[in-house]
Amino acid sequence: MTRFVDVHNMIRWTAAQGPEVIITGLMRYLEDDFLRWESFDKAPRVASHTPFGVIELMPTSDHETYGFKYVNGHPSNPARGFQTVTAFGVLADVHNGYPTFLSEMTVLTALRTAATSGMVAKKLARPDAGIMAMIGTGSQSEFQALAFRAALGITTLRVWDTDPAAMEKFVRNMAPLGFDITLASSASDAVQGADVITTCTADKTNATILTADLILPGVHINAIGGDCPGKTELDSAVLDRGDVFVEFAPQTRIEGEIQQMRADFAVTEFWEVLSNRVPGRTSTEQITIFDSVGFAIEDFSALRYVRDAVDASDFFEDIDLVANPEDPKDLFGLVGALSPIGS
DSSP: EEEEEOHHHHHHHHHOHHHHHHHHHEEEEEEEEEETGGGSSOOOOEEEEEEEEEEEEEEEEEEEEEEOOOOOOOOGGGTTTOOOOOEEEEETTTOOOEEEEEEOOOHHHHHHHHHHHHHHHHHHSSOOOOOOEEEESTHHHHHHHHHHHHHHOOOEEEEOOOHHHHHHHHHHHGEEEEEEEEOOHHHHHTTTTSSSSEEEOOOOOOEEOOOGGGTTTEEEEESSOOTTTTBBBOOOHHHHHHHHHEEEEEHHHHHHHHGSSOOOOOOEEEHHHTTTSSSSSOOOOOOEEEOOOHHHHHHHHHHHHHEEETSSSSSSSEEOOOOOOSTTTOHHHHTTTTTTOOO
């Protein structure tokens, strides 16, 4: 039998635990797996691009457990009544290849993306950071706000989106949770006085949400919107002004902000910072940039966390995902006895 957390149970579990509590727990699991980064299989995700968007598979394994996520990204979906991103994920036992855990990952991806941002910010943002600018208030924005409160204690937000309804939605969701929110008139207005800048826009274009003249010394930029070829948010001059940190450089060079840069543009993989192999933030004046595209190990961590968290609960069900004949060599026996006799 395979344990299955469907959408209904994911929502029940998230509501029961609280998103911020889950994000904090995810950060611990992410840190654990990033500290054993070298033990994982790693490869850029397998992507199928069309004019409509992208469908991707994101696999990895620590040689005990194999995991993958199926995920799409279709920026025009909301205008047609669909979500931009949907996903599900699987864990399997490498010893026999059987899937052991299956979960929805549309909600879970939002939680793990926010948790990853928070984990990185704890090392790269200034410890005294108190104000975050958020450019883009779509599906990921509320989760990001909760992550930065959990990681850095930030409760003061300056937000901007080209869609006024999206900003109103953000305020409606987050103001009751204790955030002090200012609605900015533009991206340049939003970043005024900000210690952290999160960019999370969805358009599949080479956009310039931030330009170098807007970036002040000491800022941490959490760039999470660019995640496929041809999709960026930062002017290339911004990248030249700061130190750039990534998840897995071979994937980020294809999909991240650094796809704009020369092939030998210097970046640091974040696991090296977490394991104290290289420094992260080195001064209060340093500009740090997290060029995040999402990586399979993060999904592996998220699936592990949910699997462990729902154990001995009623937030999952057992499903027959794999045929299991009494005689492993007699698969036909499962169906042969039920087959109609030929006429």
